Amino acid sequence: MAPFTMKSAKSAKKTVEIPKMTSPHYVIDGDQVKLVEHRDINENMEVLGAVTKKVYEQLGKLKNKTFKNVRDVHIACNQCHQVFLTSCLEHPLFWVPNQIDRAVRGPYTHKTLPAQYFRISDEGRVKGQGIRAIRNIPTGLVFGPYEGTRTLAKDCANPDYSWDILVNGETWAVDGKKNGNWLVLINSPNYQREANMVALQHKGEMNYVVYKPIRQGEELTVWYGAEFGKRLAKWRKQAEKE
Known part of the structure; x- marks a missing residue:
């Protein structure tokens, strides 16, 4: 999956003047x-x-x-x-660090879930597992990084479970299929406009930023790119016919 790229702005918006803080x-x-x-x-x-x-x-x-x-x-x-x-x-932005709860039974994706915010959900035969909020989630929270095996992008065996990371002019892939953390369970929406999270490459790592308020019970979604979106639409249509 290709990294998210920001849309160019025609001009900078005037920001609010914020007083200097001591604490x-x-x-x-x-x-x-x-x-x-x-x-x-x-x-x-x-x-x-x-x-x-x-x-x-x-x-x-x-x-x-x-x-x-x-x-x-x-x-x-x-x-x-x-x-x-x-x-x-x-x-x-507030970065919520990755954590591992070894008391949780199950795969690594379950052990790394920030349970104070989310739960793992069953999204049905077509989508499989997903992540839903157990409380309202504000914009500005950042979760990550996305974990997995790093290889050169051209050698990646599971591109649909991977993010492309550009580092020093080389494109690497972070493949989360076998040893990814909870972020690998977040599904892609049918259309980019429906996503409530966005992928952000920062310091050689891929993270997910909440950029729309997420309500309690709502599923987390992140757009995985146009090419993945085309394959996803084909898979879901085929699964619905079966």
Whole structure:
């Protein structure tokens, strides 16, 4: 599967001026991850964690005002249409680290599932297993990286379970079919516009970003690219006839 590429913006949107903070924290406020001063946190917010001084100093620093030539060490904000060294201050990203719960019985995909957010679901004969939210999920959460066996893309045995990663001019594949983590269970929608997550290559790894609010009980979906979409449509039509 080819990596997601941002759409070029005609012009940068004006961002909201955010006052400098002395003790910034990531919080979930409604449908979005936000940065707030510690003293301004209220009972309606869910605290995700404090922002270190080093990270905070990089937040909001512009790299480019357009999406041209975006390197994978930088973060493009789809709402501001600008590229930042780390993340946008107005629309920050909070990276939920991969975890392994060895007390969970079952395959590695089950052990790595962030159970505080999601559950594994049976999506029927056509789609197989999937992932559904057990609570409302805000935009700005990032899950990953996508795990698997790394090979050169041309040598990848399971392209439908793999992401292509461009590293130093070479295209590598991360094949999650045999030893992938829970992200391999996230299905593709029938159309790109229906996806609620987007794949983001960052520092040589593929991650999934929530870019539409996900409601409790809703299935997670990420677009795997046009070529995969064509094959997927063919598989699903064939399965429905059987």
